[in-house]
Amino acid sequence: MTNSVDPAILTADAVTVERLDGAPIIADVSLTLRQGEVMGIVGESGSGKSTLALALMGHARRGVRIGGGAVNIDGTEMLSLTPKQLRSARRNLVAYVAQDPGAALNPTLRLDTLLTEGLEGSSAEKTARAKRILKKVGLPDDDAFLRRRPRQLSGGQQQRIAIAMAVIAEPKVIILDEPTTGLDVSTRAKVLDLIKQLCIADNLTAIYVSHDLAVIASVADHVTVMYGGQVVEQGEMQEVLATPRHPYTRALLDAVPSVNDRQALLPIRGRVPNVGEWPEGCIFSDRCDYAIAACSVRPPLRQAGTALVRCVRPELAHTLGAVSRHIDHRRAAEAVEPALTATHINAAYGDKQVLFDVNLTVEPGRCLAVVGESGSGKSTLSRCLIGLHENLTGELTLAGSPLPLSVAGRDQIARERLQYIFQNPNASLNPRRTIGQSLIAALDGSAAKREGRAIDVINEALDRVSIPADLTDRYPAELSGGQRQRVAIARALVSNPAVLLCDEVTSSLDVSVQASVIELLRSLLEDGLGMMFVTHDLAVVRNIADTVIVLNEGRIVEQGEMQAVLNAPQHPYTQSLLANTLQLPTGDDETETAALAVH
Amino acid sequence: MTTTTDASLELPRPRKARATGLWRLWSSAQVRLGVTMLVGITILVIIAPFLAPHDMAAPVGRPYAPPSPEAWLGTDNLGRDVLSRVMSGGIYLAWMAPASALIAVSLGAAIALIAAYYGGWTDLILMRCMDVLLAFPGILLTLLCVSIFGPAPPLLVTLVVLTLMPGVARVIRGAALPLLRQEYVLWAKTVGTPGRVIITRELLPNVSSPLLVELGLRLSWSVAILSSMSFIGYGIQPPAADWGLMVAENGNGLGIQPYAVLAPILMIVLYTIGGALIAEGSARIIARTEGEA
Secondary structure (H helix, E strand, C coil), X not given: CCCCCCCEEEEEXXXXXXXXXXXXXXXXXXXXXXXXXXXEEECCCCCCHHHHHHHCCCCCCCCEEEEEEEEEECCEEHHHCCXXXXXXXXXXXXXXXXXXXXXXXXXXXXXHXXXXXXXXXXXXXXXXXXXXXXXXXXXXXXXXXXXXXXXXXXXXXXXXXXXXXXXXXXXXXXXXECCCCCCCHHHHHHHHHHHHHHHHHCCCEEEEEECCHHHHHHHCCEEEEEECCEEEEEEEXXXXXXXXXXXXXXXXXXXXXXXXXXXXXXXXCCCCCCCCCCCCCCCCCCCCCCCCHHHHCCCCCEEECCEEECCCCXXXXXXXCCCCCECCCCCCCCCCCCCXXXXXXXXXXXXXXXXXXXXXXXXXXXXXXXXXXXXXXHHHHHHHHHCCCCCEEEEEEECCEEECCCHHHCCHHHHHHEEEECCCXXXXXXXXXXXXXXXXXXXXXXXXXXXXXXXXXXXXHHHHCCCCHHHCCCCHHHCCHHHHHHHHHHHHHCCCCCEEEEECCCCCCCHHHHHHHHHHHHHHXXXXXXXXXXXXXXXXXXXXXXXXXXXXXXXXXXXXXXXXXXXXCCCHHHHHHHHCCCCCCXXXXXXXXXXXXXX | CCCCHHHHCCCCCCCCCCCCCXXXXXXXXXXXXXXXXXXXXXXXXXXXXXXXXXXXXCECCCCCCCCCCCCCCCECCCCEXXXXXXXXXXXXXXXXXXXXXXXXXXXXXXXXXHHHHHCHHHHHHHHHXXXXXXXXXXXXXXXXXXXXXXXXXXXXXHHHHHHHHHXXXXXXXXXXXXXXXXXXXXXXXXXXXXXXXXXXXHHHHHHHHHHHHHHHHHHHHHHHHHHHHHHCCCCCCCCCCCHHHHHHHHHHHCCCCCHHHHHHHHHHHHHHHHHHHHHHHHHHHHHHHHHHC
């Protein structure tokens, strides 16, 4: 795989990035990469992984400075260059690919301008080079395509262009910051294939930053696990992700849902410490289940096996292993009255029809997952059910009685019984109102408020989602993402709903927070609530759904009991979704050889 | 339920000062300076009658006399004390400018939020009306109305409001439109919240930042417009003391007694800068705190 006599092409030594007031954001990060290796940097939000990625290029965001350390790329000391030299180094030595190609590509420039910017040579040479690189990243290389602008491309094509822009100047190192995060699974698989292929064919050295452990497992040779701005574990990918030695890595892996097995997901308690509020000793000690007295002194990175681990007892998590967390599926419900049905739903935006004859049933105590990629119409479907979509025909019933299609036509009881939970907890709570005010607003016009029981109902709902009642006078900005999403769920619960419509409610959450929200939703199902769960993530489906609908281009292409659909998908679209879902490595030999075969 | 209890141990962040309140604006030195300037000038013009060395309406010497121990800033075209007149000369501005700005911003915001929330025809009609006002030359409107009705202060305030309101409505509508796609507004719709409640409860608090910037900005504009009206003789009438009017009255003597012109101009400039500082400082604080969120 790698040749140990190769000199390192990138070395970072004790890199520290701090706020202008001196509070460290990342501290003492070192890494070494040889030609052709891919280093995955993995961590949750607030771990400092993007800050590190930028620091490796000698860049710090506003209000932040690189406080110390050294970065050497192919013999050039990145942190001691003048601004002019730095610009040239960023052209020839290191290139960066950002998460959102839609925002990273100037929409007013043509592709040939974007690709050849900063290249030297005659315009014919530059065009020839642009065409070669387009071919390499799997895009058409004709003149007509070169004259297009970014918005005429799909998201996947845009990301290919961004990658092409990064590699066209043949840099020594390419830094990819969550390049596949906004993409659909099938597009993501193709972009990942491209990155792997570039690494093998061109012997490209890459840093791949992601919050997604499965993505890292599929591209990286080495992994650096970041937590709270520090490296907690670093080593070969298989070694770190299959048999971790740091309790945080172990906990992170235990929070990831698997597409093959329904498991109890273990959330990590507490939250990532804020910059400037790091605990005294081990950075993870206040959330670690195995913390001991010795953890009050910050441990150094130490060698354990072939990996580096920042833990006083590196053998501990290693021996924990993955316990079997398998849980059984709920039995099929026996002929109960459906909580919500939709029949012959057709919906359109203007003249464009986006849903074609969709039928579905949500039963009490069971979860219906609606699976699809972007553009499948899954969000439109949930908007139709809640009554926010206007251009719609079909019939809805709620607990046996007809439900008007528009929310304006529904009575108070129908509105209370059907509740919607949004994807983004940062946007679903009014930032200028306290948690308590938001929850009270949810009780407007309800019987509970008239009878003066509002406070009791709110406290009960907060207790149900494990939010302390004394957080009611806080503003959303003072809460963590997971707390906000649980408050949003509490806001739905105060109305005593029969059905929850959950629209991608976990997809903007960190994996450890996602675990706690999924467990909460599962417990609500136990209470007898009916649930429709819209998602693109089949692993989440495996872990929460009882029945599944697969939507493709506005039509149901497959539906049935979850196990039947995921274990033996019939429709080619479902099969391709499943095939493109990435898996974490396990300790099994079989997966190990499969992973090694990649390189 | 057993598994989720773990998450309840999630530590609340240590209590911070409310980042959402308007008090955070006070942390800006620019805002503090601006507010101090405006409050200082306002107090000065209110207590001027008790503080002024001379009667501002009575001659104290020959016209356009240079500064002397008697009259520190000299005298004006009728031989009145410039210092006394400058001190009193802001009394109309002191209430007319803030009143115009407040009314213009309130009305503009109300129109903007209604137009943005209801959209469609409501939006079209309201905003086209604003466009007509915006396109109509303010100075022409002033000349017309003052010629017909005479220069009563309430009319002047109304004219300033009509001049400023369309701009406010444009800005606030622009700030409100993206909020309509925010999930908390959608959520409010899913539970059947009436439009006026969504406007006051969900939209208004979230445009308070641009509203405040507008207020500071429009305050400066009001001062400029009101002073200009006085200067061209369509505002406050003699023998009342008013900065804009003083500039007009003493313009002829600029060569011999510049203080009679420069002193009122300085006051207008200070007042305008005060408003601009508040607007600028608020905008910076808002950009910073909302950048973090």
